[in-house]
Amino acid sequence: MRLYNTLNRCVEEFKPIQEGQVSMYCCGPTVYSYAHIGNLRTYLNEDFLHRTLERAGYTVHHVMNITDVGHLTSDEDTGEDKMLKAAEQEKMDVLALARKYEDFFFEEEKDLNIIRPEKVCRATEHVQDMIEFVKKLEEKGLAYVAGGNVYFDTMKFGHYGELSHKDIDGLQHGARVEEDTNKRNPTDFVLWFTSSKFENQILQWDSPWGRGYPGWHIECSVMSSKYLGERIDIHCGGVDHVSVHHENEKAQSEGCFGHKWVNYWVHNEFLQLKDMKMSKSLGNILTIPALKEKGYNPLAYRYLAMTAHYRSLLQFTWEALDVAQKSYDNLKARVIEIKKDLTGIVDNEKKKNALDKFDHALFNDIAMPQALAVMWEVVKDSDLNNATKWTILLDMDKVLGLNMDQMQEEKVEIDSELQALLDARKIARQEKNWAKSDEIRDSLKAKGWTVKDLPDGTVQLLKI
Ligand code: AMP
Ligand code: ZN
Numbered sequence: 001m002r003l004y005n006t007l008n009r010c011v012e013e014f015k016p017i018q019e020g021q022v023s024m025y026c027c028g029p030t031v032y033s034y035a036h037i038g039n040l041r042t043y044l045n046e047d048f049l050h051r052t053l054e055r056a057g058y059t060v061h062h063v064m065n066i067t068d069v070g071h072l073t074s075d076e077d078t079g080e081d082k083m084l085k086a087a088e089q090e091k092m093d094v095l096a097l098a099r100k101y102e103d104f105f106f107e108e109e110k111d112l113n114i115i116r117p118e119k120v121c122r123a124t125e126h127v128q129d130m131i132e133f134v135k136k137l138e139e140k141g142l143a144y145v146a147g148g149n150v151y152f153d154t155m156k157f158g159h160y161g162e163l164s165h166k167d168i169d170g171l172q173h174g175a176r177v178e179e180d181t182n183k184r185n186p187t188d189f190v191l192w193f194t195s196s197k198f199e200n201q202i203l204q205w206d207s208p209w210g211r212g213y214p215g216w217h218i219e220c221s222v223m224s225s226k227y228l229g230e231r232i233d234i235h236c237g238g239v240d241h242v243s244v245h246h247e248n249e250k251a252q253s254e255g256c257f258g259h260k261w262v263n264y265w266v267h268n269e270f271l272q273l274k275d276m277k278m279s280k281s282l283g284n285i286l287t288i289p290a291l292k293e294k295g296y297n298p299l300a301y302r303y304l305a306m307t308a309h310y311r312s313l314l315q316f317t318w319e320a321l322d323v324a325q326k327s328y329d330n331l332k333a334r335v336i337e338i339k340k341d342l343t344g345i346v347d348n349e350k351k352k353n354a355l356d357k358f359d360h361a362l363f364n365d366i367a368m369p370q371a372l373a374v375m376w377e378v379v380k381d382s383d384l385n386n387a388t389k390w391t392i393l394l395d396m397d398k399v400l401g402l403n404m405d406q407m408q409e410e411k412v413e414i415d416s417e418l419q420a421l422l423d424a425r426k427i428a429r430q431e432k433n434w435a436k437s438d439e440i441r442d443s444l445k446a447k448g449w450t451v452k453d454l455p456d457g458t459v460q461l462l463k464i
Helices: 037-055 082-090 094-111 123-137 170-171 217-227 239-257 288-293 298-306 319-341 348-362 366-382 386-400 414-430 435-445
Strands: 003-006 009-013 020-026 059-066 120-121 143-146 149-152 189-194 212-216 232-238 262-268 271-273 315-318 449-453 459-463
Touching: 003 059, 003 262, 020 217, 037 059, 037 094, 037 262, 037 271, 037 298, 037 348, 037 386, 059 217, 059 386, 082 094, 094 232, 094 288, 120 217, 123 149, 123 189, 123 212, 123 217, 123 232, 123 239, 149 239, 170 212, 189 239, 189 262, 189 348, 217 232, 217 239, 232 449, 239 262, 288 298, 298 319, 298 366, 315 319, 319 366, 319 386, 319 459, 348 366, 348 386, 366 386, 414 435, 414 449, 414 459, 435 449
Parallel strands: 020 059, 020 232, 059 120, 232 262, 271 315
Antiparallel strands: 003 009, 143 149, 149 189, 189 212, 449 459
16 A cells, blocks of 8 residues: 655555554544535545555544634634634534534535544543643743743754745744744744633633643644554645644654654645635635535535545536536446346456456555546446446445445336426427526436436436
8 A cells, every 4th residue: 555645745655553553643623614525525535545444454543633622713823713703703602613513514424424533532622631741842841931822842843844844944034924922933833822812712721821722733632642642654634734733733742752753644635616725714615515405415526526636636616516426326327227137156356356456546545536437447347247246346335435235226206396397308308408408407406306318218317
């Protein structure tokens, strides 16, 4: 198995710390708003990685945090507290708001068939552990108090900037506007805020440095080491995290433990919306319920995510989602056909060849588009009997996660409204009025149906 490691900027052979086991930490959502399909692209890619590791025979110990305190509107120490700002806007208690969006997030993950991590941990429930961690950093001379806050001294830590390949010297010489005059170095960051920052911060805890609350980065160092130990195999997140959040997590952890912390840093590229990044703060977000409302199956979005490599930008367009939905529907129709007649003896040699090809793609830095192409070769291979196809597809679906075993023909109760739409579509197509036919297809989609034209001139209705 080979993986791209951001730390060394190259694809490397994966070797776990402990044979047969993989520890994997993924930065979770900040629950001040809905998780959007951009965030979910990252979680989908992490799910593909998780499932691929399992396919490779590893037991995966997957931990994810829930950020419900401390994340400011910039990933650095400036701006407002995201949770507080949202709680004020929604006139809700901060923790109630956090739970609302956490539940929403897991509903979306369920719709996308993302495996729930073995351990999900909330920042607010680990504040005491964070205080202990900061105390250790202070004892090691890596932290200092200024203006009531506790800061991490990035210059005291030997290799700050190693992950993002930052030009630290440039930064030290004022290349960046620095707002916090308490900091000794521009790259230093807050470990613990006291009331010097937000006096109205509702979530506050007692600490040796005064009543306050933790900085954002500390939670990941604390919770990952609590549940996975001081050395972990894989750390994941979106590419936006490389230069600040992960660089800071790494400095704190390695500073505290006195050794290398993460062996493989895996970063996911963004989902973009019309050349803009999709983000909660820009207000251009799309969610899974919004896609469902428009008649798309969430698994069509999962399928779309598979069509791009995790290290490539993916442009979101409705046309691209339409194509993914069509491919998913096509697959569903083919799988249903295969399952109808499973006669034949499984050809184990052909099965092995197909799965070897599939694994070759996956184990080479999770090449999902290629793996998907191998799956389609199997579906369309006229030399393979259905029994062989089905056993191969079932194995592949453990990674693809498209729920092929649940694919079945829907019992269609054609009410008069549905029949009227089908009749109108038939007439529109006879008259070659494609615009009208498309319009009717959209109306059917909004009702939860896609329609497929069969070679004998009849149509098949499929539930989305
Ligand atoms: P947040 O809730 O903002 O902390 O982000 C949760 C995860 O989503 C992080 O791993 C981010 O790096 C990732 N992320 C944020 N925006 C996008 C996007 N547009 N596309 C892909 N991943 C994203
Ligand atoms: Zn993190």
